[in-house]
Amino acid sequence: MSGLSLLVQMGLAALLALSVSLPLRCGQLSLATPGFYAIGGYVAALLSTRWQALGGAAATYPLPSLLLEMGVAALVAGAVALLVGRPVLQLRGIYLAIATIALVEMLRVLNLNLEWSGGAVGIFAIPQPFAGPGGYLAFTVLLLAAWCWICARLDRMRLGRAMAAIREDELAARCMGIATTEVKLTAFVLSAVIAALAGVVAAHFLNTWNARQGSFDASITTLAFVVFGGSRTWLGPVVGGLVLTALPELLRPVGDLRLIVFGLVILIGPALFPQGLITPERLDWLGRAWKSQGR
């Protein structure tokens, strides 16, 4: 894999980590992210290969068409999240995790067996909006920056504060007048939208899309990003996604040992930092240290 391609993968992983972290910010362990990622990828793959008006036959796929796909993917994923979220978010803890894994698996089996999604083979020759990985990288960085900004803004918004309150004590949150069901649903829908947008970019970037793209493994991997990086800030998941995606590649020189090292990092990280690498307290401390340095 070229360096630029790795960077694109890292950026997409960071987006998926943000997607997992949003429900977690209100205490909801949802593993549905890969399912919405798959939906986004299929929307992109189907629209760009089957709908000629979008310009799939041109040498470079038009950017407006890509943006249109993103809009459609966001709508479809958001609608599915809204529909599924109401019943599913009644579940708590491990039960919610299992129900969302079941959702991912159902979508996978559906995609595997449906005619229009290309069955087991999937969809090939997805048109390219960018000439090389550089374009994908720029686009992914923009997308990631936008979502980082939104997630950072959340901390100062009512929605973000309500999410933090629900995570700490749902009953207390309800007594404050927070509509906990609606807040949880909003986080779930936002999570679905981020994942679907990442899926759109990934489908073009990978050039092919099939049912393997949204699977149980991916649920666990994306969760690992968040557990490793820490789920209480927006920066934690991003760092987790970036680092854990880069690590296997960076460890390539040590050969087969790399899987062991990678496993150790995933194991030791949470043991040393139970709240993840990045917590609000550590960020505050860093901020203060930075300021006193400046003086």
Add this chain to the structure above:
Amino acid sequence: MSGTPLLALTGLAVRYGNVQALRELDLEMHPGELVALLGSNGAGKSTTLRAISRLVRPSAGGITWRGRPLARASTEGTVRLGIGHCPEGRRVLARQSVATNLELGAYLRRDRQGIRADLERCYERFPRLAERRGQRAGSLSGGEQQMLAIARSLMGRPELLLLDEPSLGLAPKLVAEVMAILAELRRDGLTILLVEQNALAALAIADRGVVLEAGSVSLRGSAAELLANDALRASYLG
């Protein structure tokens, strides 16, 4: 008392599965009253408050607010109407600062200036919270956390405050302090439904009292009557 009551419970009953936690409770609260809801552990006191703020659904009976039925309201809706519920066990957000806890108490309000003014008033009423406003709520003592819980409920500007066992786990001196604050709030016109196991402390500041036993009312009357009641003295006042 005359006029439409602020809150009226008629034949209120709540079940948790097979457990009948509350049966046939009638209670009216008029503006400015402080009513003590007494009874031992498991009597159904918290359940009554949960039913009023729609945290649980009654199995029978009705609740009206200013004469209007609350049947379809959500908890958020009851807070909007002016019912503040300060739940059992304080339940402050331990990881958030004192100030953030208080601001979250005003979650549904949009009047920024009013919120800021109320925050200042709250710091005047609870000077110890003012000193600790930047501290994590989890680092406060039990008494301070109870003050914070009450203050947070007040930030929602309730007309009726449902207060669940504020004296729980507090030293006698702190219990007296909490009761003094409640008496003061009452003088300022707040209507309070005070759930307590500490009957003596609650009746000292209440207008009336209702005693629950295994989900049913066993006694009710003015605070003076209840304090003089032999049965109550025997079972609760020692």
